[in-house]
Amino acid sequence: MLKTLLKGGIAAAALWAAAPGAMAQELVIGLRAGPDSIDPHWSTLGSQAEALRHVFDTLVGVDENLQLIPGLATGWEPIDEDTWEFKIREGVQFHNGETLTAHDVKFSIERIPAVTGPMSMTIYTKRVKDVEVIDDNTLHVHTNGTAPSLPNDFIRLFVVPASTGMEAGNEEFNSGEKAIGTGPYEYVSWEPKGDLKLERFDGYWGETPHWQTVIRREIADDAARVAALQSGQVDLINYVPASDYLTMQGNPDLDTFVSDSVYILNIAPSVKDEEPQPITIDGKEVEGNPLQDLRVRKALDLAIDRNTLVRVVLEGLGTPANQLMPEGFFGYSDKLGERQYDLEQAKALMAEAGYPDGFEIDFTCTNNRVPGDAVVCEALAQMWSKLGLKVNAQALNGTVFFPAAAREEYTMTMSAWGTLTGEASYTYGSLTHSKDDELGLGAFNRTGYANAEFDTLFDEGQMTLDEAKRRDLFEQASFIAMEDRALIPTVILQTVWAAEADTLSFTPRTDQETLAYKISPAE
Amino acid sequence: MTGFLLQRLMQAAAVIVAMSVIVFTGVFAIGNPIDVLIDPGADQAIRAKLIAQYGLDQPLWRQYFAFVGNVVRGDLGTSMVYNVPVVDLVFSRLPATLELVLVSVTIAAGIGIPAGIWAGYHPGSLSARAIMALSVLGFSVPTFWIGMLLIMTFAVQLGWLPSGGRGDLGQLLWFETSLATADGWSHVIMPAINLSLFKMGLMIRLSRAGMVEAMRTDYVRFARAQGLPDHQIVTRHVLRNISIPLVTVFGLELGSTLAFAVVTESVFNWPGVGKLIIDSILQLDRPVMVSYLVMVVVLFVLINLVVDLIYARLDPRVRLKGGA
Numbered sequence: 001m002l003k004t005l006l007k008g009g010i011a012a013a014a015l016w017a018a019a020p021g022a023m024a025q026e027l028v029i030g031l032r033a034g035p036d037s038i039d040p041h042w043s044t045l046g047s048q049a050e051a052l053r054h055v056f057d058t059l060v061g062v063d064e065n066l067q068l069i070p071g072l073a074t075g076w077e078p079i080d081e082d083t084w085e086f087k088i089r090e091g092v093q094f095h096n097g098e099t100l101t102a103h104d105v106k107f108s109i110e111r112i113p114a115v116t117g118p119m120s121m122t123i124y125t126k127r128v129k130d131v132e133v134i135d136d137n138t139l140h141v142h143t144n145g146t147a148p149s150l151p152n153d154f155i156r157l158f159v160v161p162a163s164t165g166m167e168a169g170n171e172e173f174n175s176g177e178k179a180i181g182t183g184p185y186e187y188v189s190w191e192p193k194g195d196l197k198l199e200r201f202d203g204y205w206g207e208t209p210h211w212q213t214v215i216r217r218e219i220a221d222d223a224a225r226v227a228a229l230q231s232g233q234v235d236l237i238n239y240v241p242a243s244d245y246l247t248m249q250g251n252p253d254l255d256t257f258v259s260d261s262v263y264i265l266n267i268a269p270s271v272k273d274e275e276p277q278p279i280t281i282d283g284k285e286v287e288g289n290p291l292q293d294l295r296v297r298k299a300l301d302l303a304i305d306r307n308t309l310v311r312v313v314l315e316g317l318g319t320p321a322n323q324l325m326p327e328g329f330f331g332y333s334d335k336l337g338e339r340q341y342d343l344e345q346a347k348a349l350m351a352e353a354g355y356p357d358g359f360e361i362d363f364t365c366t367n368n369r370v371p372g373d374a375v376v377c378e379a380l381a382q383m384w385s386k387l388g389l390k391v392n393a394q395a396l397n398g399t400v401f402f403p404a405a406a407r408e409e410y411t412m413t414m415s416a417w418g419t420l421t422g423e424a425s426y427t428y429g430s431l432t433h434s435k436d437d438e439l440g441l442g443a444f445n446r447t448g449y450a451n452a453e454f455d456t457l458f459d460e461g462q463m464t465l466d467e468a469k470r471r472d473l474f475e476q477a478s479f480i481a482m483e484d485r486a487l488i489p490t491v492i493l494q495t496v497w498a499a500e501a502d503t504l505s506f507t508p509r510t511d512q513e514t515l516a517y518k519i520s521p522a523e
Numbered sequence: 524m525t526g527f528l529l530q531r532l533m534q535a536a537a538v539i540v541a542m543s544v545i546v547f548t549g550v551f552a553i554g555n556p557i558d559v560l561i562d563p564g565a566d567q568a569i570r571a572k573l574i575a576q577y578g579l580d581q582p583l584w585r586q587y588f589a590f591v592g593n594v595v596r597g598d599l600g601t602s603m604v605y606n607v608p609v610v611d612l613v614f615s616r617l618p619a620t621l622e623l624v625l626v627s628v629t630i631a632a633g634i635g636i637p638a639g640i641w642a643g644y645h646p647g648s649l650s651a652r653a654i655m656a657l658s659v660l661g662f663s664v665p666t667f668w669i670g671m672l673l674i675m676t677f678a679v680q681l682g683w684l685p686s687g688g689r690g691d692l693g694q695l696l697w698f699e700t701s702l703a704t705a706d707g708w709s710h711v712i713m714p715a716i717n718l719s720l721f722k723m724g725l726m727i728r729l730s731r732a733g734m735v736e737a738m739r740t741d742y743v744r745f746a747r748a749q750g751l752p753d754h755q756i757v758t759r760h761v762l763r764n765i766s767i768p769l770v771t772v773f774g775l776e777l778g779s780t781l782a783f784a785v786v787t788e789s790v791f792n793w794p795g796v797g798k799l800i801i802d803s804i805l806q807l808d809r810p811v812m813v814s815y816l817v818m819v820v821v822l823f824v825l826i827n828l829v830v831d832l833i834y835a836r837l838d839p840r841v842r843l844k845g846g847a
Contacts, residue, residue, distance in 0.1 A: 228792070
């Protein structure tokens with residue numbers, strides 16, 4: 001009798017213990033932004049890639065620091081000047097039971113130009129001339145010219161089965177009919193700006209993720225996202241605003257996770273012969289463009305107190321930057337020292353350049369693209385006023401800022417740039433290479449900066465397959481552009497995640513992706 | 524009656540054309556949406572190709588007529604961000620907004636009008652003064668702040684209600700709505716109250732003002748002299764006379780809430796159309812912006828039409844004349 005009672009008690013206890021276990025199989029994440037579509041070839045948007053990575057795998061993978069690791073390709077190497085060989089992983093299954101082959105990869109590459117939208121994914125395939133399937137597990141990609149960074153381009157090359165067919169578009173993907181990948185999770189449902197529901201895929205080739213069900217809930221409003229976490233509606237949130245981060249640190253019920261991001265706030269001074277918005281002294285336009293003078297750009301740089309920017313303006317959520325990429329990225333120059341703050345020297349340089357009493361200048365920034373862009377903008381204006389400058393700072397909505405910046409209407413701007421491929425050619429090729437429509441370089445060079453020495457080194461790097469040599473060339477090139485103050489980097493932004501205390505463990509990623517399959521319950 | 528309707532429809536068409544021109548020109552002036560959307564990794568060739576693909580290299584008038592041509596054929600365009608027809612996008616989110624607005628205007632009118640009448644019937648009394656003070660609060664305290672306060676109190680501290688989102692859906696008559704489930708109501712109640720406060724303040728003030736004025740009129744005095752009980756005077760005669768301004772404002776508020784409940788929808792993460800349009804503006808998703816605003820114009824025109832029809836029922840002196 002006693003025994004049966006005991007047994008019953010144990011069984012009940014076991015049941016009771018199992019119940020929260022079953023609950024813990026579900027993870028609800030509150031995110032600032034979600035995907036725009038379930039078609040993985042529609043858009044290059046970061047939040048799109050982040051969400052779809054659960055359903056689809058990429059040919060080449062990246063680790064937390066954006067360095068390359070095997071993905072659906074187990075290895076890759078250049079076999080001649082303009083051909084890359086990719087070895088396709090064996091025994092990988094799609095969610096519909098088909099087995100992955102090189103044909104699927106070829107199909108995926110060729111599908112992109114046919115279906116991609118305004119955030120065009122062709123940026124990842126622009127170097128591809130044609131794709132040749134050697135056998136089921138070997139793929140040759142022929143490039144137009146030498147393309148050493150092709151594997152970096154393929155970190156967002158999502159692979160769909162060839163059976164998808166060219167006609168399938170957004171509708172078939174959003175409905176789930178064609179949302180077939182090889183990823184750790186199967187697609188259940190999604191609505192724009194709403195929830196993305198995912199179920200664990202049991203045939204996944206990689207490590208089996210912990211969570212059976214994952215809900216990625218889009219909560220764009222910062223305060224609403226924090227409230228959702230505090231009220232227990234979600235288990236984890238990303239992009240915690242700086243003000244809430246401070247209060248959360250004093251809250252024993254919440255854990256925070258902080259990481260450097262790839263985003264750096266850069267100042268872009270126009271060095272054209274005539275600046276777009278006039279620089280004036282006492283209301284009279286200055287002859288020539290003072291920003292063309294390296295001494296003036298150096299003075300602007302020296303007058304920035306980066307530690308104050310980080311500590312005071314960004315509430316500690318940043319790191320001083322001395323170049324356009326974080327440390328460890330391919331092409332990061334070790335030779336560039338920390339940027340100095342030296343107001344006296346800055347003033348001396350201004351005087352030397354012929355502007356002892358400064359000048360009046362317009363300075364335009366974004367105000368809603370990354371956390372802190374507007375406050376840093378204001379702070380910079382104040383720092384430069386100590387140099388004797390009168391700075392008309394204006395922080396604008398990105399909707400207004402970007403089109404006007406593209407028309408090159410601003411004399412000096414500040415906006416964020418993230419090196420999303422983890423290597424230098426992406427960033428320096430777009431921002432500091434001289435404008436060259438034919439080569440497709442300098443597409444975002446709006447300052448008119450052109451340095452033949454930089455261009456030569458960079459172009460040579462672009463043609464060099466040897467990794468060590470290429471790294472060295474890119475390091476030299478970035479050194480030159482930074483010494484020239486082609487752009488002036490200020491701070492690397494940091495981002496914060498938060499979860500209920502002692503519930504989750506995960507390693508924040510530089511690209512800020514919140515990946516459910518990399519998150520596990522706390523020990 | 525038919526003449527009146529016809530005239531109204533012609534006016535509506537003129538308003539829609541004017542509005543579409545203004546919106547289109549305004550949006551065009553902001554700049555090229557490709558420059559907002561484009562990936563930083565894109566080169567010049569890709570940018571030029573995209574601009575041509577979306578017809579953004581065409582002059583303004585040609586883009587406008589292409590748009591009008593499509594609308595006439597029943598195609599309001601496809602979102603540049605979601606690659607989904609704008610109509611589908613809007614209608615997938617409209618039910619959520621409709622139920623939120625419905626609950627909130629019901630609260631606003633259901634509490635606001637009786638409270639206002641009470642305050643107008645007993646002007647100067649303590650309860651009337653309390654009601655008026657509350658209406659001022661409803662007007663002046665910012666919506667997002669009250670929203671946060673509600674969330675902090677009822678979701679975070681007390682844990683009674685969810686902090687945001689839309690609850691489970693159920694079937695009610697022919698509609699799928701969260702108003703059919705208990706979970707749905709627990710989600711809708713806070714944002715609806717939040718959204719109703721301003722309107723409630725408005726309803727209180729309007730009905731009180733109307734009431735005070737009406738109670739001084741001759742017909743009320745005569746009715747009293749005749750010995751009619753007060754409640755009969757108020758419900759039969761006064762209410763009918765003060766309802767014209769109420770209906771007008773109610774209609775306008777209904778329209779603007781349907782179209783632009785942005786703040787509440789953001790704070791409570793409510794998946795309605797207000798949030799959609801704000802996000803589209805931030806991304807310069809031109810087809811959604813333009814088509815949505817045109818749809819809003821149609822909505823306002825329709826609501827005003829209904830309001831006019833109600834006028835005629837309420838006040839026989841208002842004649843719906845056809846022609847001039």
